[in-house]
Amino acid sequence: EAGVTQFPSHSVIEKGQTVTLRCDPISGHDNLYWYRRVMGKEIKFLLHFVKESKQDESGMPNNRFLAERTGGTYSTLKVQPAELEDSGVYFCASSQVGVLRTEAFFGQGTRLTVV
């Protein structure tokens, strides 16, 4: 069974540009989460989808970040326009819903560098 996959693995963009990160969750996992780790700091929650609905987006830093999950399958996280402080590693995770949910499975992460 394939795990959570993220694309791209690395991205280097200039300040002001737009970047879109993609996450493909494990098949059948309705929960999808985005997290971010800024260098040297803790991994912070950004938002949570249940299928295509945003369940909790309390961690989204500002309106330059837009997450979508059309059709309840893969998700995208767009940063527009990117700022220097957006650099970090963006992790995606997925899990099952309800009593079967005991842990989230993480992807490899996308390392974003804004220069």
Add this chain to the structure above:
Amino acid sequence: AQSVTQLDSQVPVFEEAPVELRCNYSSSVSVYLFWYVQYPNQGLQLLLKYLSGSTLVESINGFEAEFNKSQTSFHLRKPSVHISDTAEYFCAVSEVGGGFKTIFGAGTRLFVKA
């Protein structure tokens, strides 16, 4: 709200020595507890988890962690480390039955030296 504190940012240790990575959490509700590991240039992997039952949980590669409710701790231990254990370790909690988001500690970098 929950929070997780990992008391050591870096832990250097010699190969075959024992190690303990400390983790304390704060929560007003019941939580699941996890340790994740990130090896160099790889993603996050679940190392072990405490859901309920026995307070001592073990991983397949010799790590163990003990849930101590009175001390709100979930320290990770290994009696004899290998060079290959060099990685960053994250303690995390997730609210039981709701919330679904995982709260992470800042991570502890374990360096195993020959």
